Amino acid sequence: MELQTLAMKDATIVDDGTTERTSYPYVTGTSVIGMKYKEGVIMAADTGGSYGSTLRYKSVERIKPIGKHSLLGASGEISDFQEILRYLDELILYDNMWDDGNSLGPKEVHNYLTRVMYNRRNKFDPLWNSLVLGGVKNGQKYLGMVSMNGTHFEDNHVATGFGNHLARPILRAEWHEDLSFEEAVKLMEKCLLVLLYRDRSAINKFQVAKITEEGVTISQPYALKTYWGFSAFQNPSKGAVGSW
Amino acid sequence: MSSIGTGYDLSVTTFSPDGRVFQIEYAAKAVDNSGTVIGIKCKDGIVLGVEKLISSKMMLPGSNRRIHAVHRHSGMAVAGLAADGRQIVARAKSEAASYERVYGEAIPVKELADRVASYVHLCTLYWWLRPFGCGIILGGYDREGPQLYMIEPSGISYRYFGAAIGKGRQAAKTEIEKLKLSEMTCREGVIEVAKIIYAVHDEAKDKAFELEMSWVCDESNHQHQKVPDDLLEQAKAAAKAALEEMDAD
Numbered sequence: 001m002e003l004q005t006l007a008m009k010d011a012t013i014v015d016d017g018t019t020e021r022t023s024y025p026y027v028t029g030t031s032v033i034g035m036k037y038k039e040g041v042i043m044a045a046d047t048g049g050s051y052g053s054t055l056r057y058k059s060v061e062r063i064k065p066i067g068k069h070s071l072l073g074a075s076g077e078i079s080d081f082q083e084i085l086r087y088l089d090e091l092i093l094y095d096n097m098w099d100d101g102n103s104l105g106p107k108e109v110h111n112y113l114t115r116v117m118y119n120r121r122n123k124f125d126p127l128w129n130s131l132v133l134g135g136v137k138n139g140q141k142y143l144g145m146v147s148m149n150g151t152h153f154e155d156n157h158v159a160t161g162f163g164n165h166l167a168r169p170i171l172r173a174e175w176h177e178d179l180s181f182e183e184a185v186k187l188m189e190k191c192l193l194v195l196l197y198r199d200r201s202a203i204n205k206f207q208v209a210k211i212t213e214e215g216v217t218i219s220q221p222y223a224l225k226t227y228w229g230f231s232a233f234q235n236p237s238k239g240a241v242g243s244w
Numbered sequence: 245m246s247s248i249g250t251g252y253d254l255s256v257t258t259f260s261p262d263g264r265v266f267q268i269e270y271a272a273k274a275v276d277n278s279g280t281v282i283g284i285k286c287k288d289g290i291v292l293g294v295e296k297l298i299s300s301k302m303m304l305p306g307s308n309r310r311i312h313a314v315h316r317h318s319g320m321a322v323a324g325l326a327a328d329g330r331q332i333v334a335r336a337k338s339e340a341a342s343y344e345r346v347y348g349e350a351i352p353v354k355e356l357a358d359r360v361a362s363y364v365h366l367c368t369l370y371w372w373l374r375p376f377g378c379g380i381i382l383g384g385y386d387r388e389g390p391q392l393y394m395i396e397p398s399g400i401s402y403r404y405f406g407a408a409i410g411k412g413r414q415a416a417k418t419e420i421e422k423l424k425l426s427e428m429t430c431r432e433g434v435i436e437v438a439k440i441i442y443a444v445h446d447e448a449k450d451k452a453f454e455l456e457m458s459w460v461c462d463e464s465n466h467q468h469q470k471v472p473d474d475l476l477e478q479a480k481a482a483a484k485a486a487l488e489e490m491d492a493d
Contacts, residue, residue, distance in 0.1 A: 090341060097313040097337065099470055 025077040025128045027051050029062045030201040031163030032073035033191050034132045035175055036141045036156050037184035040212035041134035043073045044188050046196075047221050048203035055203060063209045065216040067092045070106040070135035071209055072113075075160040076148065077128035084127060087116060106135025106142040110152065118150025130160035136213050159191075162199040167191035181210065193224050257371045267375060268368055271397035274377035275324040279453065280410040280444055281310070283321065283381035285392045286433040287426055289461020290383030291471075292321040293437035295410070295445055296454040311458045311470075315340040317350050318384025319458050319468035320360075323410045324397070325377035332376060336360050353384035357393035357401050365399025379409040384468070385460045412444030419443065430461035434471050438479035439486045455480060 027049045034043040049057030062081070063073040066088050074081040091112060095104045104112075110133040120126050126148045134143040144154040157171040170191050179187065188208060195202045204226065209218040252258050253266030260266060279295040294310040311321045312333045320336060322329030339359045343351035360380065367373045380395040394407040405425055408416035419440045428436070434457060445453055457471040457479070471479070 086345070090345075093316065093341070094337075096316070099313055099468075 023126050023128055025080075027057065027078045028128075028201070029060060029075045029078055029081070030199055031159055031161040031167065031195055032062060032075050032130070032132045033159045033163045033167050033171075033188060033195075034073060034134050034143050034145075034157065035171060035179075035184060035188065036134075036143050037179040037181060037210075039181065040136040040210060041071065041141055041143050042181070042184045042188060042208065042210045043071055043132060043134055044192055044206055044208040045073050045075070046192070046203050047205045047207060048201065049078050050201045053200075055201070058203060058205060059221070061207065061218075063207055063218060065209075065211070065218070066109055066133075066135075067095065068103050068215070069137040069211075070104075070109045070133060071211045071216060072109075073132040073134075073160075073209070074129045076130055080127040080129050084113070084116070084129065084131070088112075105137035105140075106133055106144070107137075109133055109135070110142070110144040110146065110154075113146045114150060114152040117146050117148060117152075121149045132158055132160060135211055139213060162195060162202075163191070166194045166198055170194065189224060193226070196224060196226065255371050256368050256373075256375055265368070265398075268398045271375040271377045272379075275379040275397060275409055276411070276413075278323045278378075278410045279310075279450075280408060280412040280416055280441060281321045281323040281379070281381055282408045282416050282420070282437055282440060283383050283392050283394070283404070283406070284420060284423070284425055284433055284437060285383070285390050285405040286428045286430045286461070289385060289390045289430040289433075289459055289464070289466075290392055291430055291433040291437050291459045291461075292319060292381060292383050292457065293441050294321050294323075294456045295412070295441045296456050297450050298452040298454055301452070305454060310456055312337075313458075313468045314356065314382070315344075315350055315384075316467055317386060317460060318353055318356060318382065319460065320380050320382040321458070323379045323381075328376045329378045329380070332360060332364065332378065332380060335363050336382075339363075350386065352386045352388070353382070353391040353393065354388075354403075356384065357382055357395065357403075361395050361399050361401035364395055364397065368397075368399055381407050381409065383460060385466045390460065411446065411450075412441075415444040416440050430459050430463060431475065434459065434475055435479045435482050438476075438483040442480075442483035442487050443490070455483075 029049055032045040043063055045062040047059050048055055049060040060078060064085060066072050113131055117127060128148050131146045143158060145158040146152040157175050159167045174187055192206055196204055204223045205221045207219055207221050252260035256267035279297040282293045284291050292311055296310055311319055313319045314336045340351045340356060364376050368375045375397050382393045384391055392404050393401055394404055395401040406420035423436055441455055459471055460468045
């Protein structure tokens with residue numbers, strides 16, 4: 001009921017009586033973090049799909065390989081992510097059918113996604129996602145982001161949603177060129193841990209994906225160790241004044 | 245069987261008194277005058293081969309592809325008017341993509357053949373359209389295994405285990421019938437197709453030709469692709485050697 005009235009509020013009604021299509025996210029994924037390292041690009045996301053404040057789906061894969069050279073991670077509406085994967089599947093299919101030894105690299109896929117997102121935004125019918133696109137082609141590493149309004153950029157490390165506020169400051173301080181894979185995973189897990197503690201839609205089940213010239217590897221979901229034994233958490237009602 | 249259909253051959257919507265539609269038969273002649281195209285169904289896949297007649301020495305080898313992928317699992321080789329063929333391939337790709345969008349799985353080869361045949365047939369029903377001047381050999385690998393179809397300009401489509409169209413089709417069909425296809429793998433099939441194309445190529449009438457081959461098989465992971473370069477070279481060498489043996493007799 002509440003979701004429905006909110007959806008009505010988001011509908012745009014144009015003066016000539018027509019309704020533009022609304023877009024309101026229902027099942028959403030939270031942050032995705034990506035960074036370049038020595039051999040390629042590493043990306044991580046948890047496997048949670050929230051339905052408002054309920055953590056409804058706990059095994060949603062939010063990072064997928066695209067063609068031979070790219071990885072796509074998405075936060076936001078999961079059904080829109082699935083639609084984007086369908087578009088990309090057709091794009092890669094047509095690319096493969098040329099059978100001419102060439103294939104679309106991460107830069108091209110990033111540009112395609114930017115066009116799709118921006119054009120949808122102009123029609124007031126956005127795909128409600130923030131996308132992270134990373135890949136390696138011919139030794140060149142590439143990492144970029146596209147948001148639901150079509151804003152896009154490239155950087156050495158990117159994040160979506162809460163990741164921008166909690167993970168990127170850590171990355172700005174501790175990321176450097178030519179991280180080894182182990183160092184990159186350690187840095188990634190540091191960021192994921194902060195998100196786990198502080199983002200209410202994050203769950204303790206992560207997938208870490210890497211892409212190098214050789215190919216893509218997406219890890220099985222795993223959990224991080226958390227610590228809740230801080231002294232301030234003991235006796236939570238110690239300082240609270242009761243009413244009776 | 246060739247007769248002049250004076251008066252009854254001006255439009256594809258006219259039957260002759262003996263029940264023939266001459267325009268379609270003339271379209272088939274365009275196919276018969278093109279380079280040979282062969283397809284065979286081996287026990288683990290399909291092999292397609294084309295005798296690409298080179299009209300000019302200045303053409304870049306590897307250009308002017310005659311075999312096109314239609315989806316991940318299937319491809320078609322075209323004989324006859326190349327521009328007509330491009331149109332049919334484009335339509336087939338579009339049918340395959342739309343089937344996948346609706347049903348979520350790759351189009352079964354039988355369904356694809358049906359749709360392409362319907363499209364080709366469509367263009368024989370209206371006086372303001374002309375029939376396609378090309379024959380198609382379509383090969384694919386789906387849940388039912390490898391399948392080979394041939395589609396003629398009339399819109400007829402049959403399933404084959406070996407098919408040939410173009411100039412050297414009679415000789416090619418005889419050669420294909422000699423092969424034990426059910427026991428052959430695609431690796432062996434590639435060599436055999438190369439041998440047949442080299443054998444039926446008429447050195448006197450047409451000078452140079454380029455051999456183009458593709459396959460869909462277990463080895464290619466059920467994907468349609470050009471035959472790998474090393475195997476192609478092996479096949480060409482074997483074909484040339486077989487030719488020399490025949491000439492030596």
